[in-house]
Amino acid sequence: MALQVFTAVTGAAWESELVGALDREDHGVTVVRRCVDVAELLAAATTGTGQAALLSAELRRLDGSAVARLHAAGVAVVGLVEPGDTRAADRLRQLGVVRVLPADAEPEAIARALREAVTGVPVAGHDVADPRAALPALGLPPEAGAGPAGGGRVVAVWGPTGAPGRTTVAVGLADEAARLDVPTLLVDADVYGGVVAQVLGLLDESPGVAAAARQAAAGTLDRAALARLAWSVSPQLRVLTGLARADRWPELRPRAVGVVLEEARRLAALTVVDCAFSLEEDEELSFDTAAPRRNGATLTVLESADEVLCVSGADPVALQRTVRALAELRDALPEVEPIVVVNQVRRGPVPGDARQEIATALGRFTGREVRAFLPADRKATDAALATGRTLAEVAPHSALRTGLRALAAELGGVPAPAGRRARRGR
Ligand SMILES: Nc1ncnc2c1ncn2[C@@H]1O[C@H](COP(=O)(O)OP(=O)(O)OP(=O)(O)O)[C@@H](O)[C@H]1O
Ligand SMILES: [Mg+2]
Known part of the structure; x- marks a missing residue:
């Protein structure tokens, strides 16, 4: 027939x-x-x-x-x-x-x-x-990685509720990778209201991520268009700002977000995505595939990323939340192998050797090792927030900055900087 x-x-x-x-x-x-x-x-x-x-x-x-x-x-x-x-x-x-x-x-x-x-x-x-092949030369960097499919890597920075420091880690990693000469794109994809623009002191009137998603849905987003929508914060760092108003979340349709990340892989060697915490799906809505789901964008990012960082706080409540979040992640996306980063480590809330205790507890309840511990350093983070600058600028010698830089080198696939010798100015 x-x-x-x-x-x-x-x-x-x-x-x-x-x-x-x-x-x-x-x-x-x-x-x-x-x-x-x-x-x-x-x-x-x-x-x-x-x-x-x-x-x-x-x-x-x-x-x-x-x-x-x-x-x-x-x-x-x-x-x-x-x-x-x-x-x-x-x-x-x-x-x-x-x-x-x-x-x-x-x-x-x-x-x-x-x-x-x-x-x-x-x-x-x-x-x-x-x-x-027809892409006009627009002062863009050469295609990252090999092949036209775009070889840039995507790292999702995620974690449980309770503000464990996702944004701090995402901004720090992106800034440090850029300082290590890795062409980097930082994407604020927090569907509960993004603050990356504010943290970096950018006077942002229109969220770049929403415009990129819009162009992706219309089929007009390419590498050059994405570059135009991102701020150039430093020679190697571009920033796609997020939805400052949480009620604009329907603008981040999962499919469009997927396309944005594909183009990001062509634009930057490393794309760091600041994600929202929740993975819950609305049961009422999810049977209807046409209905938008708030956390669909987060799931898309975690699913497409090469690496998923789970940022945890370091006190007993935060650790308990991490255990729960990792279980949710396993249910939603069983193939994802998250990298656990414990932030805000300090003496006090956990008795004895905090690192040792935290590693043991997370190992027992999640079966995962802790890849990195980042110390609590309120003085450094406050100085950064107060001035809209990054830790490298306001607290270059802090242990928090050093930890972020080492992790950035690892994720960016460049040698770990040794001591002060490797420090770079902007
Ligand atoms: N290692 C740290 N030491 C001290 N303060 C920190 C550290 N990491 C984050 N903070 C502070 O904790 C607060 C929350 O951090 P951040 O905004 O990065 O968390 P988040 O997980 O992105 O939260 P949200 O759920 O709001 O997106 C901020 O004031 C930040 O400066
Ligand atoms: Mg945040």
């Missing part, structure tokens, strides 16, 4: 010729409906009368959620772009359309792509030249 196909290729001069050719020749394809817009295509998809859709990049209101809904309805998608329009091809791929062909491709090739899309044959190479 011929493959039943919907088309939505309005606005293109070649539409009727193509539809005619597909229908006429014996390509094993029957065009069952020619849709004029996205709404009609989505309505057609729900009728169950077609197995694939052929759509053009120019289709108005085409976004990631429309593509996702087509897939959810069991309709495979093939995209068409004006010959040579690599930007449009890139945009379609970002929206989740993996098969993209130039509109002047032979009808036989288009029919084959439709059949392969339905049977799920993996895509080998791209039908249109890699759009990254």
Whole structure:
């Protein structure tokens, strides 16, 4: 039986010729409906009368959620772009359309792509030249890592409720990595209200992360666009600011956040993401995949990250929260192997040798080792907060800074700086 196909290729001069050719020749394809817009295509998809859709990049209101809904309805998608329009091809791929062909491709090739899309044959190479090749030189650093897929690493900084110091650790790690000459992007992805801009003394009027997510959803985010949305705080440090207002969380759709991180991997060798604490899913809402979930963005970050740091406080209450948070993480994302960092270590709340006691307790209740202990140093953190500067600037010799620098070297894949010799100014 011929493959039943919907088309939505309005606005293109070649539409009727193509539809005619597909229908006429014996390509094993029957065009069952020619849709004029996205709404009609989505309505057609729900009728169950077609197995694939052929759509053009120019289709108005085409976004990631429309593509996702087509897939959810069991309709495979093939995209068409004006010959040579690599930007449009890139945009379609970002929206989740993996098969993209130039509109002047032979009808036989288009029919084959439709059949392969339905049977799920993996895509080998791209039908249109890699759009990254057309990226204008915008004073961007060379692509991080090897290969066009973007080799930058993503480190998520997460942890339980109770302000264990996620933001302090995320900002410190990003700043130290940048000082060690690792091109770094710090992303504030806290869906309960981000404070990275404030901590760094940036007068931020519009959250960069929301704009990036918006462009990602529209399929227009690329490496250059992401660079434009980020502040350049120092030669090697860019910052994508967060949602200052907690009620704007629906702007961080998980899918879009995933795309932002993919582009981040092309922009920076190291991306450090300051995450919110909660992983809870709203049971009422989660059965409906279309409903936004507040913690979906956090889950996406943790799932896509190369490393997940779990920042813990160092007193008994904070440790108990960490035990619970790690159990939640294991339930939600069993494949993630978090790196435990204990912050705010001090004498007092834990009797005896605090490090030893904490390591033993966490080992017993979570089965995890502590990778790093960071001391409590209120004087240093207060000095940083008071001036909107980083620990390297206000407390360069503090043990807290030294600990963060060593961890940054490890995560950034550079040799650990030895003593003061390696200190760098801005
Ligand atoms: N090692 C430390 N020594 C002293 N104070 C610290 C240390 N780490 C963090 N703090 C302070 O603790 C407070 C909370 O830290 P931070 O904002 O980094 O936590 P958080 O986990 O990001 O919290 P939130 O849940 O609000 O996002 C801040 O005032 C910060 O300066
Ligand atoms: Mg925080």
